[in-house]
Amino acid sequence: MDPELSDIGSDEYTDFKGKAADRRKHGGIRAASLACVVEIMQSLIISCNGITLVDYFFKSMHYSVAYSSNMVTNFLGTAFLSSIIWGFISDSYLTRFTIFVFSGGLQLMGLLMLTYQAQNPNLQPPENQKPSTIQALYLYIGLYCTAMGIGGVRSTLAAHGADQLDQTNKSLISSYFSWYFFSVCAGSLLSSGVMVSLEQKYGWSTSFMIMVFVSSLALCTFVSGFSIYRYKRPAGSPVNRIIQVIVTSIRNTMVPTTESLNHDVTEQLLPKETSYNKFKFLNKALIDQNISVAQVKETKTFLGLLSIFLTTIMVNCSVAQILTFSVQQGNLMNRNIHSFTIPTQSLAIIPIIISLTFIIIFEQLKHMNKKKGITSNNKFYQPLFRMGMGLSLVSVSMFVASIMESKRLEAFKNGSTLSVFWLLFQYILLGFSDTLTLGGMLEFFYSEAPESMRSICTSLSWCSSSMGMFVSSVLVTISNSISGRFGMEWFGGKDLNHSRLDLFYALLGVINFFNFSLYFYFAKRY
Template identity: 30%
Template sequence: MLITFFLDCYGSQGLCFLSTSVVLYSFKSSHCQNATNNKACSAPQFQIIIVYFSFYLVALAQGGHKPCVQAFGADQFDEQDLRECEAKSSFFNWWYFSMNLGTIMALLVLCYIQDNLSWGLGFGIPCIVMCLALITFLLGTRTYRFRVRSDERNPFVRIGRVFLNATTQTAISKEEEARGILPYQSSEQFKFLNKALLAPDGSKEYGKVCTVTEIEEAKAVLRLVPIWTTCLGYAIVSPQSSTFFTEQGLTMDRSITSSLQIPAASLQSLIAIGIVVFIPLYDRILVPIARAMSKKPSGMSMLSRIGTGIVLSVLSMIIAALVERERLKTVAEYGLVDKANATVPMSVWWLLPQYLLFGIADVFTMVGLQEFFYDQVQNELKSIGPALYLSIFGIGNFLSSFLISVVEKATSGPGRDGWFSDNFNRTHVDYFYWLLAGISASAFAVYLYTAKSYIYNRRNTL
């Protein structure tokens, strides 16, 4: 709880500094409107430092707050109580619902305030909201549940010791294993870790180095690695919604009325809208139906939920490729290939299915990953689980950028355009979408094999 409190404070302070720097700059710029010396009216170095300091402070708060607040919220439910177990599964749904509701407000309301009223007010409002949220969080202190700390050693030390002892032990022959040198045979996965039961001097005395429980903990962590790896395919696809999807929309007809045009960046709110609309349907309709059929508190297993979202993301990429092919066909028909700034006579609402599918896929995969990594780590590592889920998307963004660089270098050359170009009408992003769909589908095939062989580390896990 203290970590969550301090991270909330950091976020509030970052927004406060950012608002202050914007207000100070607005005062200075008002005196410089008629000035001829642009250098004299530029922002002072100290003010620039405050801006960047604010950005890093908010980023630090976000990076630590998200995994901590998820783990802290889920800790409020008793896993031994059936009704609370069901409620805990819903908690992840509604937490993600609230996050995306805030995203919609930021994209539609705060962006308007910043563009049309004041940047200082646009940053000041979330600062005030953060302070009110912090006060509300503190008011509930007496009602929160806290996990009892174990007297055992640090879980990182225990798990690290298992791997160290297993790798430093001499190899055990099959004949020795058959004679009972390794008596612990309850888990067939990662059997090499069973060697950590042996004493360091090579004698056949057991229990001197690692216990069976410690070995099981290490195996549970190791079982997460294939799931983490195979979900990178989904994470590589995810950044396209805020990059190429936006560029597609920028070239298309975005008119709502004769005088109103939707900003291309605001199209990302369609994903959040899809999430906000679908989560109540999922939690209140689909889950009870699935619960009645499967007799599981969560309706469907966490791995099944994650896999469903991956399939939907593949489908979204296929639809995006087909829409982009239709857009390029329209560009060619109207002779707009070399007119980068021309509006393609094609409604931006063609992009609606791919945006909404992305949102629905997030409800399955993103929320499923949050719950899965929280549930499958040791009790002492509950905040590490959500951090592992977030790291999938951090690495996925890097891999997506690397893939774009490789494709651009491989497809472009002297006198010929590649798949990417400054003129979006000369690109072949549809080819890239097909490539992403293939990568994600291949990753899903491996994910299926991994998920089928996965052993949950708790008997009450569904």
């Protein structure tokens, strides 16, 4: 990050009393580790909600399957998209600690409401009846309190943990985000491997009670470190500053460049600087005496991050297929090993295990290279390079998935059934891709963001996941509509045996290939 950007909101970190933080007492690895521990619990809750809520809506609240699925999609979409709003508030007005505690309390309140409803027959509809207005209203209030709470947690926890570390030690920051992503995966693994089994054995009420307990424990664990945390003071609204720069530069578009620029800009923004030529039209804003050089650089940096962010959405669109079509594929394949039948949902554990294993190996390699004197400047350790690898792999994975689905359809037409283990190829590739991309995104958006916008920029990682889900739904609808005009809808059959998922996967492969080309273009010029 350009040091000039730290001029905005660069007040020293403070302790919980508002005094200047002491590096010997506040922050450090111990304080940052608390964020990783809390993330395991938070990820367990989020993943558990994503997996089990659809059945709860369908079986207990008696909504249709389609409506239940949409409710879960909307719930997760709201949770991740709201992280941008919470990030803005955190960067502008309140500390990340305050936002986390408030949103964690909101999440806990929502889970308590859902738990009470799951235990109270009066708040559930009778068999074969839809929920009453009061029952539905109670459900939605509890559901969206939980969603908004998740958004606040997502926008602040990762950035708060990174704030505890020495910002000049890039290797330490990189390792922190690797282990933070490890915590995300560990929570998801616990949810898929343990919580689903407990819910199926003991029911919704027990599942919700466990989530209430875990949420309470996460909140208490986080708050327990209040005396050792470093707190970054909010720097005012970065959005207002960015809008001011853009509007001013547009207003000054026709003003000759020979006009006198403020702040001796000819010395501060020399042509040889990369920041000078990036989004060069914004330099016009410096004609206004109220616009600082740091403000213009802040705007340029954020716009540069946005271009990278937009190219990550398709990765999450492809990963979303694991939660939908890949599970349906597995249901139609041979899942038997002797007398044991492999649960289809358990396939989702495979990419999580791959992610956990990769992170451990990645950190060990980095540690070994450091001992040998090889610095972390190696390309492989740079987040932009890792993201590029992930984006290229996702394109390959979609083409592989298309080939596997073609073979499955061919086997079905010949009266045989392929083993579910053929899906391992696409799961492994998508697992690697998600690890490289999302892990790199968390580190990249935090490290490159202006100090005044770190919560907002870190939230872009989660917004990418949310938008990927929505794009996936849109692409299915559009491809189905267009293919229908040529005689056969790709998803017009009663199941995947009578559909053309292979063509849809191939389409995703082509889109991801062009998306990677765009990423390469933007990354090279970043």
